Amino acid sequence: MSGQSPGPAPAEARGTRRAPADRVRQALVAAPLAVPLLLVCLVLTLATDRFLTTGNLENVLVAASIVALPGLAMTLCIAMGEFDLSVGSTVALTGAVTCTWLVDGRPTLVAVVAGLVVGAAVGLANGLVITKLGVTPFIATLATLVIVRGLSLVYTDGRDVIVNDEALKYLVAGRPLGVPMPIVLAVLAAVLAWWTVNRTRFGRWVCAIGSNREAAVISGLPVDRIRIAVYVLVGLAGGVWGVLISSQLQKGSGQLGAGFELDAITVVVIGGTSLLGGSASVIGTLLGAILIETIRNGLNLLNTPAAYQRISVGLLLVAALAVQAIRRKAPTEALDDV
Amino acid sequence: ESEEPATSGADDGEALTVGFSVYDMQFEFFQEMERGTREAAEEKGWEFVLHDQRSDENEMVTGAQALLDQNIDVLIISPVNPEALGPIVNKAQEMGIPVVVDDIGGGGTPYDAIVISDNEDGGVQAAEYMAAQIEANGVTSRKVVSITCEPSAFYAARRNEGFRTAIEAAGYEVVTELSGNSRAEDAYDIMNDALARDPDVAGVFACNDPMAVAAGNAIIDAGMDPVNDIVTVGLNGDPEALTAIESGGLSATVAQDPAGMGALTVDLAEQLANGETPDFDNEAEREVYQEVTLVTSENLADFTN
Amino acid sequence: MDGATAKSSPLLEVVGLTVDFPGVRALDGVHLDVRPGEVHAIVGENGAGKSTLLKVLGGVNTPSAGSLTLGGEPFRPHRPHDAIAAGIAVIYQEFNLFPDLSVAENVYVGREPHGRLTRGLDYARMRRGCREIFDVLGVRIDPDARVRDLAVSEQQLVEIAKALSVGGRVIVMDEPTAALARTEVRRLLDVVRRLRQEGKAVIYVSHHLEEVFEVADRATVLRDGRHVATEVITETTEDDLVRLMVGRDVESVFHRESTDEGAVVLALDGVSAGRHLRDVDLEVRAGEVLGIGGVAGAGQTELTQAVFGAIGLKSGGMRLDGHDHAPSSPRDAIAAGVGFLHEDRKAAGILPDLSVLQNLGMSVLRRLRTGPLRLLSPAAERGVYREYSDRLRIKASGADQLISQLSGGNQQKVLLGRALAPGGRLLVLNEPTRGVDIGAKAEIHQLVNELTAAGVAVLLVSSDLLELLGMSDRIVVLAGGRVVGRLEGADRTEENVIACATMGRKIAVDA
């Protein structure tokens, strides 16, 4: 456009970004996150001799996969302009249910499905309260966070439910084709999420709602049903998270997962999906999860005391996003973001 | 220095009301402590009022002070933050109500008595067992890992101090010391990272059992054995630790006796209410010790009843 | 009267329609009938209830009384979905677009074509469909562009494209041309005629009566929420309609009272800014209206935003009242005495959660402070409200009504009041009468005359060519971000503006 010749100018088409270019732009939004990620990796490679080993990188990717799974569902929710605070408690309740069913002697598959159903049910409850009772998502999911935590404690009677189940273990420790199971799950989920967000009606409608809910209603989109579906998905993903954590720890407990909701939201937001809604960056969420887990892993490898770990995590988060903002050179855009 | 306790309705044999402010009933440890306290009080025919601090220091101060207003004769408190005992003890003293602290710490306040596990000794026992077991396993590495509670848990830090001193004396090096915030989820990740850093660690100590069992699971997931390859030791004696020792997921734990501690606080409360001076293990700090015991597969049966 | 229209029975019939808002009865027993193959205009002052009526048809507003019949069947839309399903396509006055989605996705929202098996969206088909509609409309808009990046007029065209692609039996258009340039209006009117030919019923709302007389078969006049009259276009005149709308004769519009020109107030010297604007020189004198012409996207918006400090200069300089004028933000420009009206009322004009009073006062907050603590004075605020609600005849149920509850035209008046309130020497007006009714339009023009008489310099951007010609003393025409023509005196003709805007030169005149 800048090279436009003077003089007669026909009614020109504005906004020349095409969809493929739009995708490049999306990738570029995620790419600045790749820059801090590479920086962090470089520093860690130099500072420790163990960072760049297959075993360690696999650790990082497994941990990132486990938080990316709920993160991907949360990406949809945030793209819709809302978020779900109840995930951490859902982790506790699903884990508790799955482990209790295992202890009661039910087959692993049944127990896992039961846990996932419970997670989806929490999501359904969120969706119904939000759409049918008109409660703000923040309060609705915060209330569910509190209630579901209470329910998991009541359900477990405040005690650990210990299991020893090989099949359950397979979900985190299994290696189909030599790749750790969580990575397999996360990659599958990411492909599905990318397809859904960018290539299906459902995904576009989710972004449409996040972009302008009034217009979505006026355009006749089934807004309530979409919102409920997204909350069910987030609940389900919380269930997956709960099952994976229980698989790792071989126990269920009313206390697990406290504060996880913020982790899930954080990977999405640092991945570049705006809390204002309207667009979703699946790649960003993956990179966000990897960045967070790399930082955590690195600080552990460096044996950083807790107090300094906090400070470093905080500063690195801020720095990563500052780099992103500067690279984006969009002053007001960043400011208007929540 | 501690004041003459009030004797309101505390004549010998008469029914007292005891208020117990507990750290957090979410944790099995404190559920046991509550059970021990309540059952001992009921046995004496006392009235028992419970307050749950829910791990919140604001709730601790508010709730415990409110408890003092409910016509209790003695306050037993297991403080989420011992340093916040000041305003509570201060008010209790003004009202002439004796305060018995259960576990955690007294925060330098003029409480009347404190029952406390010997945390440092717990760490020492863990270290000594670990060193012996590593030898027995025939492992030559001298690297060990220590997983601590949250940085604010000063009482629990003594366990790691005791552990560190004793294990270093035995010729080992603590290569990783990180906080798992008392949470199993965090400890699992920390153990993973510690193994990536030093694949040849010979032992790991976690200052509570949920973290120790989680570390054991991480070791198993890394294809190793938390008893024969890497000696894994916890502290508390929680049911999950006992189960894990039985199934080979944990080498040992150092058991506290929360129910016993609860019962002990009730005895102390009775003596204080009657104006007697209890028999302290440490006169100056008004401490009564509760023993800690090492639990291994050998003596496991004594603890699982 | 058109023969076909007379014979056929109504496709859509509205009887006794009443709509209540808290504290306001927006419609009161309104009736309306629209036949297939008819273009039915609805006219009335700002706040008369036109949009409310259309929103009932679209299932957005629920009436408190009255009945609708569609194709002979009772019709009671409870939500927009019902109306869409019944074949009613509505272009609302305020856009209902998804800024983060592409043009094609907006046009096809809710009806996206997709593959059977993979459910993958068929973008190729969506793009093709868009291009076809845009060709008919004679515009070039990239189907893959993000709507957020489009100019207001382009957004309007996307709205139109959306409604056209839906099809349906009844097409409802609420001020579709308010944001369009002249050529685009022509194309749209052609499209409307074609729809009529196809036997569709078109409901057309506009404040531009010449459009109404060009395409409509009948016109229904609303006033204060009531049905005043339904006239056959061929049997009435513009003056008659206006009288029915406002209850009085309206002075001929665009009556510019030229004043003696004073000193230069604003001077631009080689200004380049934003994505387009290149090397612009111009002067605006005290007491003068300088009009800026050009097709959409020629750089008018960037010019005004540069003057207002909303975008930075790349090169060149500005002088205001003889002093250097280099505002780094609108804040600086306001402090320097520049009044500004934004063209995009909804996105960059109104503060939707604030009251009419608070919206008005925003530009003069500092002046509203009293007392040692410099606190805002409610009395002073009400003073501002009284002054401008009288002067601009703003229809609101009170000073504390939320601005988002006002009709579009009344919102515009509030924003105009906000631009005037600082009372500076330079006023930058972007589309000042967009969506404003004919009576109010004349009042605004009168106001501009008063201001210039008092020595204010006005920079006017208007896509309404008649307004631009009628109100400007001189016109600067932009194309591709550059000045391509300066028209004064007798040169200020429609032909010249169009010629400059599209060909870069005036129509050749005999020497």
Added chain:
Amino acid sequence: MTSDTVLRPSGADQGGPRRSRPRPTLGRLWETWGITVVLIALLALSPLIAPDFLTQANLQSVLRESAYLGIVAAGMTFAIMNGTFDLSVGGQLALVSVATLAGFSAGGTLLAVAAAVATGVGCGLVNGALVTALRVPPFVATLGMLFVFRGIAYIFTQDGPKTLPYDQADSSFVKIGSLNLAGIPVPFVIMLAVYAAAWVVLRRTTTGRQVVAFGSSPEAARFCGVSATRVRLFVFTLVGLCVGIAALTYVTRVWTADGSAQDGFELSVITVVVLGGTSLKGGKGTLIGTFSAVLLVAVLNDILVSQGVGASYQRIVLGTVLITALAIDGLRTRFAAPGSFRRAVLRRSTEVRSSS
């Protein structure tokens, strides 16, 4: 074909269609006062549920303990009305508390107060600078600083928490937390003063107006001369200042501070603000709503605890009440609003739109 209405001269109908009195509608009244009504209802019912609730000592205790939350919530109301929020308040409270107690032991009450205010404002300025100068989105900036502030607090308390020495129990400093003025606890008096001042700033100053305007539509506000940098800097600094004041009422009640103080505080604060009717999309909200919501949560909590409801069940009840309180409003706007289809949906999305 002819008009059935008599033409009348213009100007006679300034008010427009049947606009009688500009009385506030029930809906807007409920938006402002709804949560207060719920609070009053709960207080009125409390003798039936918990006979001991309305005793002077208990009321004093409830008011005293909720003050610090309430004071921070006042600042957070500005932030949320401005369309942002501050996730770092928990870390700020910890750090300010540590600084306050350090100040007290170094130089008594005056230095403690100075340290509290200075540290609070300092934290706020840091957040504000990150958001405005470095353009870090507020969510990540304040989340990051939550870790940083707590971390710093931990570093300063590595050898043990900062505590108020027991022998200072009678000092004037401690009185801030424990004294009553005419039967009203001093922390609550401070909270009242903060709300009064906040009300004046929000309603009667240009800055307050600009905060709300920006929250309602950042783009429109920019064209009204509102500087995003200034309002955001102001808002984050104000939150910091409120934390500074709140910390004074906090440490004088618990006498101790380290990095762990009030874990999860940010969520509690944002909850009461949203419960009080302030929209997370910005532009809309009231201080009285926040104020009432603070008390509502405190009263509920107190009643549940005093009724011996176990912690697990307390959660369930509290969560259910939260939903119910907002469902009343949600259902009202959804079904009872005249004229409009799903006004709740429409109204919210207008805000979304305007901020995009």
